Amino acid sequence: MLDHPSLHGLDDTEAVLDWTKLESLMDDIYASKTGCPSYPLLTLLRSLLLGIWYKLSDQQLASSLARDLLFRRFCRLELSSDIPDATTLGRFRQQLVDHDLWERLLGEVNRQLEDKHIIMSEGRVNIIDATPVEAAQSGPGTGVDGKPTKDGEAGWHVKQDSRGKLKSTYGFSEHTGGFIHRQTVTPGNVYDSWERDTLLLGDEIELYADAAYSSAETRDKLVRFGIEDRVQRKGYRNHPLSAVDHQRNKEIAVTRSGGERPFATYKRLYGLARTRFIGLDKNLTFYGLAAMASNIRKGAKFLSLYGIREPASTG
Secondary structure, rough: OOOOHHHHOOOHHHHHHHHHHHHHOOOOOOOOOOOOOOHHHHHHHHHHHHHHHHHHHHHHHHHHHOOOHHHHHHHHOOOOOOOHHHHHHHHHHHHHHHHHHHHHHHHHHHHHHOOOOOOOOOEOOOOOEEEEEEEOOOOEEOOOOOEEEEOOOOOEEEOOOOOOOOEEEEEEEEEEEEEOOOOEEEEEEOOHHHHHHHHHOOOOOEEEEHHHHHHHHHHHHHHHHHHHHEOOOOOOOOOOOOOHHHHHHHEEEEHHHHHHHHHHHHHOOOOOOEEOOOOHHHHHHHHHHHHHHHHHHHHHHHHHHOOOOOOOOOO
């Protein structure tokens, strides 16, 4: 393949991981028994990540793979190679859904970033938060069969904004924590605090969260785990926040606001303010891929700025 400086724009992304470890996690999910030979698993996984980084639909992604030499280079597609079409890309994503692989893939990405000291593994702070995401189908219309087109696995998310007005979103809630160590997607009507235990790592030294997670149960659990409680307090009827709690909340907000950065990445950089698929499982896997995409790019930025300290030898 031709070489040019513009074709090295993803070299840092390439270098930050041992990609073969991700491939080994997918060994059992994809085997074509008839027709043309299967595309390499890493070609398809890298393709889906490109689609997230560059805000592309499967159809747009297939077209870009056909004409963009940077994309071809990253996905190991020679100029004479066939290109996976949108249907192939969609089938592969469904394989990831069917085999429930996103958590293992994200875990392997994070394990490698920890080994390279890009993600802290000791003395780390966890920041958990949630955001509503509008469902791909959220309107009142019906299909040709007369059945509602609205995503039946979504739900209404109702939240009060800073001016005291209620804002309703029909869709899902995306819950995540920290450098995206843990993540989940739920119907929009699931309370943020219900996903607290999913997002706890167990080895963090501090937990930061907004007042939605404030409860006696949360405080008791953090004490049992030996985790410093940095969850903002909330007032109740006839029991308003004290001046001390107001000041405490302000101090916590400085760090806690960092929990909103993954959502800004998803919505502003990746165009994921609205789901692309119908159903909880598909969206859970898709946003799992988005978590991988975000952490990989953060790791690549770290690499370009500071280099990588290689893991210590265990031999």
